Amino acid sequence: GAGVSQSPRYKVAKRGQDVALRCDPISGHVSLFWYQQALGQGPEFLTYFQNEAQLDKSGLPSDRFFAERPEGSVSTLKIQRTQQEDSAVYLCASSELSNQPQHFGDGTRLSIL
Amino acid sequence: QKEVEQNSGPLSVPEGAIASLNCTYSDRGSQSFFWYRQYSGKSPELIMSIYSNGDKEDGRFTAQLNKASQYVSLLIRDSQPSDSATYLCAVDPYGNKLVFGAGTILRVKS
Numbered sequence: 084g085a086g087v088s089q090s091p092r093y094k095v096a097k098r099g100q101d102v103a104l105r106c107d108p109i110s111g112h113v114s115l116f117w118y119q120q121a122l123g124q125g126p127e128f129l130t131y132f133q134n135e136a137q138l139d140k141s142g143l144p145s146d147r148f149f150a151e152r153p154e155g156s157v158s159t160l161k162i163q164r165t166q167q168e169d170s171a172v173y174l175c176a177s178s179e180l181s182n183q184p185q186h187f188g189d190g191t192r193l194s195i196l
Numbered sequence: 197q198k199e200v201e202q203n204s205g206p207l208s209v210p211e212g213a214i215a216s217l218n219c220t221y222s223d224r225g226s227q228s229f230f231w232y233r234q235y236s237g238k239s240p241e242l243i244m245s246i247y248s249n250g251d252k253e254d255g256r257f258t259a260q261l262n263k264a265s266q267y268v269s270l271l272i273r274d275s276q277p278s279d280s281a282t283y284l285c286a287v288d289p290y291g292n293k294l295v296f297g298a299g300t301i302l303r304v305k306s
Contacts, residue, residue, distance in 0.1 A: 116293060125200075125284050125296030126240065139292055174239060182228055182291040187239040 085109060087188035089175050095194045096165050104160045104191045108177030115158050116185060117150055118174040126174050132158060133181060165195045199223060200287050202297035211306045215272040219285030219297055222266065228288035229261055231270045233281045234299065240284055244270065275304045 088107040096102050108115050114133055118126035119142075128142040134155035143150070147165075152158040162169055172192050176185035201220045209215045217231075228247055232240035244259040246252045246268070252259045258271040268287075272279055282299040289295060 114292075118294075123298070125286075125298050126294070128293040128295070131292050133292075142293075176294075182288060184230060184242050184245050185294060186242060187232075189239045 087175055087177050087186055089188035089191050091191060092189060093192050095196065097196050098165060098167060100165055101161065101163045102165055102193065104173050104193070106158045106160070106175030106188060108156065108158070108175070109186060112177035112179055114178045114181045114183070115152055116176045117158070117160050118176065120172045120174055120190070129160070131181075167195050169193060170195045199289075199295045200285055200297040202285050202300050204298055204300060206301040206303050208303045208305060209275050211275060211277060211304055213275050215275045215279065215302055215304070217270040217272075217283050217300050217302065219268045220266055221268070221287045223287065223289035224266060226287045226289040227291070229259070229268045230286040230288070230294065231259060232284040232286060234284055235281045277304050277306045280304050
């Protein structure tokens with residue numbers, strides 16, 4: 084189990100519900116990233132942590148999106164009052180340090196009905 | 197203009213041929229460049245990283261970087277049907293996040 088682990092793999096929610104997506108990075112990796120991937124597109128950056136510090140959240144689409152990494156390991160991406168346009172695959176990646184190659188988890192496919 | 201541009205394809209090559217995938221980027225200050233392979237329904241898998249001008253070879257894969265032309269390419273020699281996937285070019289212009297192209301679909305026909 085040396086890779087990036089994400090859960091759940093699939094999540095279906097009704098519009099307006101809150102969801103929480105979990106990421107467990109590679110052990111010892113300082114940097115953790117969240118990306119959103121729409122069908123047929125490349126991943127788009129959401130936010131970046133170095134240890135527990137959220138250093139860049141410029142990609143979060145709205146204030147309904149919130150991410151945390153309180154102990155510098157596991158991270159949670161929370162989406163409040165979900166909308167249909169939030170439907171996408173949410174990818175988590177980690178790297179030993181920033182500017183090092185990032186390794187991705189299998190993603191969470193989120194569908195908002 | 198998008199920050200990272202790739203031809204969406206599909207690029208079709210016969211088995212055993214060389215596949216050439218291209219990418220241009222807009223941020224001249226970018227220092228780190230990556231190629232990822234993504235199979236349908238799967239996560240991106242890192243294939244190559246390149247930081248300096250010139251060629252970098254790893255097995256059947258060669259990455260080429262030309263910073264003056266803001267151009268990155270990936271060559272796949274002896275292409276196999278299992279190489280059929282979407283290839284994502286990614287640039288790290290700020291040292292803390294990846295900017296991806298939309299990907300090029302590669303189809304290797306046996």
